[in-house]
Amino acid sequence: MKIIDKDEQRKTPYITAYKKYINSNITSFDVPGHHQGIIRTDFDKLFPHEVYKNDVNCPIGMDNIMHPRGCIKEAQNLFAKACNADYARFLINGSTSGNLIMIMSCVKAHEKIILPRNVHKSVINALILSGAVPVFAMPEIDLQTEIANQISFKEWKKVIDNNLDAKAIFIINPTYFGATTNLEKVVKYAHSKNMIVLVDEAHGTHFYFSNKLPISAMDAGADMSTLSVHKTGGSLTQSSVLLIKGNRVNPYDVNKTFNMLTTTSPSSLLLASLDGARKYLVFHGSNKIYQAIKLARYSIEEINKIPGFKAHGKEHFLKNGAYDYDQTKVVVEIDKLKLTGFNIYRILKEKYQIQVELGETYVFLCLFTIGTTKKHADNLINALKDISLKYYDSKITYQDHHYMKDFPKTVLRPREAYHAPLKIVPLKDALNCISKEMIMIYPPGIPLIIPGEKFSQDVILELAYYKKINANIVSDWEGSNEVSVVDMDLFDKK
Ligand SMILES: Cc1ncc(COP(=O)(O)O)c(C=O)c1O
Structure with a gap:
């Protein structure tokens, strides 16, 4: 981990320029046409008139996302430094666009890219747009919970050795459920074979701000990574960051693809939230993430006392194909309940006003983040106790598993x-x-x-x-x- 210059990180260049613009009593003849909320819609009435008032595009003084030279560039540089990267670009269409940009700027039609089969849909869309040839590496499957975890180093090595003409490899750090691979070792090996390493860190922003979590892509020496800062880093939904390190990736190709896929009307709210989240994470991230880990551990212990549920943490994942694990995630397995994970996902929302991240047949997933409190954890534990009283049945044997043992075969690009x-x-x-x-x-x-x-x-x-x-x-x-x-x-x- 690189030492961060804390004095420099206190600055928020985009937010500073933004405040100045908002407070300068502008007479607007530009977009957006609501002109800082002159019109009042029902949406505007939801908030104390703040969202419209602060919604501007790229006016003078607030830089241009297509070719940043001012406050966006400065804010991006601070983000890059905070994450031990050489270069950063703010994204306003999530890591969905990050994955598209990474793959389209590095792999051309008919070139090979090695990637896990359990990738997010945006990665498959990147293959369609680029015309690349996928070579899938197979993740370890936890048959008990039906979760596809990580790719072992042995599998990575085998697939790399069998495809030495591949242009790049693509790694997920961590998976949706928190599993990571031996990133440093895989990066080193792929580089030794002249392959570019791209990393999907949609769920990994917090890795950059805590030493209690798995290694981040930039610290592991990867070439490019996309972070959904909005997921675990505290910025607004959709706001993400693309990070680049070293000289294997051509910045010209990245800029070209970025400008092809990015709106010319970026939301100032999203950009400002990235600037604010970076500063917050630099100064408070480590403590807040440690708190989240402690709350996750406490919840696992308590949930495991409730009949019908088995909460899993790091130990379980290390036994099931993960090299390391993101301990801010809690996967709860359904055990002897007359319900599926899909049912519990709904019941928690409809009866207890608890929104968990996801439900599947045999599990549901809870994220513990910089925003989680003890009260949140207790609400969840109490709701699960109540559900257990109503739906636990010791006579239920484990339901049939439907998991596909093999992923389907690829026959066309x-x-x-x-x-x-x-x-x-x-x-x-x-x-x-x-x-x-x-x-x-x-x-x-x-x-x-x-x-x-x-x-x-x-x-x-x-x-x-x-x-x-x-x-x-x-x-x-x-x-x-x-x-x-x-x-x-x-x-x-x-
Ligand atoms: C592994 C993974 N990659 C990429 C994405 C896309 O991220 P975003 O929602 O920021 O576009 C997601 C979204 O859930 C994801 O789970």
Whole structure:
């Protein structure tokens, strides 16, 4: 970890320029057209007139996100320094755009990229847009909770050695559920084979501000990383940061792709929230994250006293394919309850006003963050005690697991399948058809099938099960019980 210049980090260049602009009593003839809230909508009335008043675009004095030279550049530099990176760019369309930018600026059509199969949908979209050839490395699967964890160093090495012509590797640090791989070792090995290392740290912003968490991408020597600062770093939803280190990545290619994918009307609220979150994390992050870890540990202990639930922490994940673990996450397994994780996700919200991050068949996931308090933890524990009283049944044997043992086979490049002729078939008849689209449960947004993969019996059963229990399936084709596949008759004639 690099030593941070705390005096410099006290500055908030974007917020300073922003305040000056807002307080300068501007007569506006520019966008946004509400002109700092002259009109009053119902939305505006929700707040004490603050959001509209402070919503401006890129006026004079507030720099330009397409080619920062002023306060955005200064704020980005401070962010880069706080994270031991050489260069940072603020993102206002989440790590979704970070993943697109990283892959599109480093890997061209027909070049190979090595990546885990349990990536977020944005990564698959990046493959479609870039035309890259994916080579999937397989994560370790925890069959008890049905969670795909991390890729062992052995698997990374095997896939890298078998694909020495790959341009880049892509690592998730950490996964949605908190597992990390041996990042330093994988980065070193990939670099020794001249591969660029890209890291999805959508769930890892806090790693940069605590020594009690797994190593961050920049500290491990990776070339580029995207952080959803809004997820665990305290900025506003959508605001994220792209970090770059070293000289393996060409900044020109990054800028080109950034400007292709980024709105020309960035929200000042989002940008200012990044500047504020960085300063907050530098000065308070370490303490707040330590508190979150202690609350997570306390909750695990308490939840494990409640019949029907098994809360898992670091030890469980280290036994199931993780090299290290983000202890601000608590995965709770359902054990002898007449409910699924999907049911509990809903019941917690509807009956107890508790919103957890995600529910799946056998687990639900709670995030403990810089915003979590003891009262929050106790509310959760008490709600689970109440649920246990109503739904615990010691006679229930563990429900059938539906997990796909194998991910489906890739037979076309995602881009090729995306552009191929369309055919709609009933799900039950889709065996061996090639998917044209991604289908997933959201959250977490990890596709069950992606464009170019063949429908296997496992995928069909899995999807039929999710439809039956009315899970939140996200797909592009809206017809129920049908899927969109490549029309091979027309494809072969191309
Ligand atoms: C692993 C992973 N990567 C990327 C993203 C996209 O991040 P964002 O929501 O900031 O666009 C997510 C979102 O949940 C994610 O889980």
